[in-house]
Amino acid sequence: MQESKVARRPGRRNRENQKTSESKSSVAPAGAMGGRYKPLLDQEVDRIFEAALIVLERTGIEVMESPCRETFRKAGCRVDRDINRVFIPPELVEKAMNTMAHEVLLAGRTPEHDLNLGSARVYMGTGGQAVKMLDLNGNVRETITSDNYHIGRLVDKLDNIHFYMRPVVCRDLENEDIDVNQFYACLAATNKHVMANSYLPERVKDLRTMANMISGSAEAFNKRPIISFTACWTVSPLRYAMETVEVLDQAIEHDIPVVISSAPQAGATSPAALAGTLVQLLAEQLSGIVYVNLIKPGFPLIMGCVPAQADLRTGAFTGGSGEFSLLNAACAQISQHLRIPIYNSSGISDSKIPDAQAGAEKSLTGLAAALAGSNYIHHSAGFLESLLTVAYEQYVIDNDINGAIMRMVRGIEVNDQTLSVDVIHDVCTDGPNHFLGHEQTLNLMNTEYLYPQLMDRATRDDWEASGEFDLRQTAIVQAKELLGNHWPKIFTDELDNDLRKRFNILLPKSEMQPDGFWDRFIS
């Protein structure tokens, strides 16, 4: 908020925010340890794991003839060629779990944005990929490449969005241009870690080259991988999507950390029983962990549990329900039990606009996953209409929601000082009978308490006097302010020129500077 030149909202709120903005990250720290919410009993986690092993051995997975299937066969899996199913024995799962990575670094361009995935450490960020943009005038349009750049600039300034997963589909580009251009647009906008996918297996090599150039060298990238991939390599139930397996193979080949993501919808592509959905999802994930560890033991792999729900009245995807929350939180618990870094989704809403429904659904799903200790909670900024629409002001709103959630993940420190026995005694027996001016209060006011950027705590009179803005209106003001003023210079001119020489970069330089920005932006 230091750059405020176009702030329209007068009064106390902005002054308050400035006063406390410096200490914010320590109040609600990225990577705080979750795991205090355990939706399942330990023995229930064991039963789900055992059931998943049975499914892998008895039901197996559908894999068409391919190098992938050959890898499974050579490792000792039975293959039924008539029905194209691979049956994975428990011994192979056990072996993979002995070789797999328990901790995965997804690096920021600068170390303060590093994500140390593993255990119950919690990070929240954007997800992808939307096909519609609800713009700042309230109009809906198709998403384009430059959205990935401008949303990235916004995210760069929002402390409670910890990573930048490419948010929208470049609907203005041909398939062969998307991979390079979506990564470029994201990497040029923020120093936070960038994750996206690759549509074409043959582009993975190019993306690794681009990442090396930005990192400075191949060795630098290997030490601190600033990009990662998500590969949705299964089609639930239990079937491999062979074209995505090729992308996965390439990511492994080129040592780019990868999420293997499966996204069953309970009642449609996995059992309606929530426990059954967890079993199937875990079976899918374990098959992928076996596969990747057969190719490169210890590869930086993240399990991608993206359980969702079909509304069984209509069959439609739904992402804001209590059942959705339970499934995602349970996955976090299972991942900790198995010591596998996890990526999952929460902070979704089925609402079409940033209204009370969006506020509620995002909070319920996001809080459950975070308290359960999910490592990489994607989709937790910007999304509306299940996963179809993003809105600039929603990123700003979600930054505040994520802040409150991360404050809760940090929890309550209990020690001799915080127990405050002497402070209470002083105030009640020698003091003024209140704590407002006490030394402890002054010391803790900026470390114990997170002051929201947007959430309004004014009296009704003050709120009315300052315009009666609802949260969406306030967020639009802040989004405009940030978008108008924050133009981070992530690449040197030399690097940018080198990238543009080497790759067919379609985002014009003119899009990456403030001159005439609003004229282009809202049209």
Add this chain to the structure above:
Amino acid sequence: MQESKVARRPGRRNRENQKTSESKSSVAPAGAMGGRYKPLLDQEVDRIFEAALIVLERTGIEVMESPCRETFRKAGCRVDRDINRVFIPPELVEKAMNTMAHEVLLAGRTPEHDLNLGSARVYMGTGGQAVKMLDLNGNVRETITSDNYHIGRLVDKLDNIHFYMRPVVCRDLENEDIDVNQFYACLAATNKHVMANSYLPERVKDLRTMANMISGSAEAFNKRPIISFTACWTVSPLRYAMETVEVLDQAIEHDIPVVISSAPQAGATSPAALAGTLVQLLAEQLSGIVYVNLIKPGFPLIMGCVPAQADLRTGAFTGGSGEFSLLNAACAQISQHLRIPIYNSSGISDSKIPDAQAGAEKSLTGLAAALAGSNYIHHSAGFLESLLTVAYEQYVIDNDINGAIMRMVRGIEVNDQTLSVDVIHDVCTDGPNHFLGHEQTLNLMNTEYLYPQLMDRATRDDWEASGEFDLRQTAIVQAKELLGNHWPKIFTDELDNDLRKRFNILLPKSEMQPDGFWDRFIS
């Protein structure tokens, strides 16, 4: 929704809701067992308890000369008359904890509304008391007695609001008339359990008489207490409010279950360190548990932990923050550790209107308290502007939020059937590769999944076609429908006549019938 005559919202949503409304309560059952979220470690709970004992013995509580202080003195407490402080030794706390009630029944007029407080069973409901009403036209006015009646009718129809705590101050009445009339207005509106306070100690006897008349006899009330009291008998830090102690004494005398409620604001009336606020609050509560158990061992007493937070930039009360959530969830965990039934507050928002902020703050605070297993979560329906305003549509919205929360509290059932190993095998090897028409899916669709009353899951096109309502607008339509149509007959004519003969009931009979209702209602 069966009574729909004035529904304005067309299409799928209403049909869907009707189809599934019957099974709703079992999907998200009142009294489901929470406690899966534990913000504190067990040893941290022990340290907080031990610190509270030190505070009681060393710092003590301020109690003016009174029968109350005499009770403490006779039980062996040291009393310092110069500073009016009572010092409670740990032995007395231990003794009280051996005699106190671990389970408390707050009965509904009908058994399906019974609240069995204790352990980690969760109930969510209204709180009090607001001084402003945001009406269905968006105007703010002072609250009046009849609001307690009309909100009660609304709550009577909302399944995820489990009890009815008197929501508003009767600003149209003199103090001497409030006690009887606020209870009457609530009890006449719903069969759910009613809780309120008494302004005047001498009215408690009248309220017991009223309750006996409604229950049928004193014995019937003793078995199934349909009303209860909340007594905010402390002024934090650690000072007794002597006029409220008199009300508490009367409630005990007349065997009306009672909540002893203390409401410190961290940083203002309790330490800024969250752990210190828990210590002080627990000390206040333990003193009350000692006191009540000295008078009547085993009395149906509920600890009333209402920790809140001062925004330390302004000193203002705030009720929607992450810190607030942590404090209330921690209280629930402490109460289970000590086996004391608990009342606390969540579902509050500092927003002035039902916007995204209200949706977020209510969800974050409500979910944390519920997952932590708080027994009686008051304030979790209807409130806005911290605790100053209520709105009809907010009750309807909160009913949906509470439903999702209670679905999450119910959790995931793990057993041979739900693990679905055979279902997965059937679908993948003999079946259609999806679960939509599977027998398990059809069997579970109305027991595993809660279908919200309001939250919109339509596509953007369908949503636009049906009017582009945000959640608040949809809730206003439903609130109008329910208020216009639901006129429950709680009292027989004979009972109502008897009550009106015995007490000075000021709510006119004309207010309790639909004729001309909207003319009176929105003016």
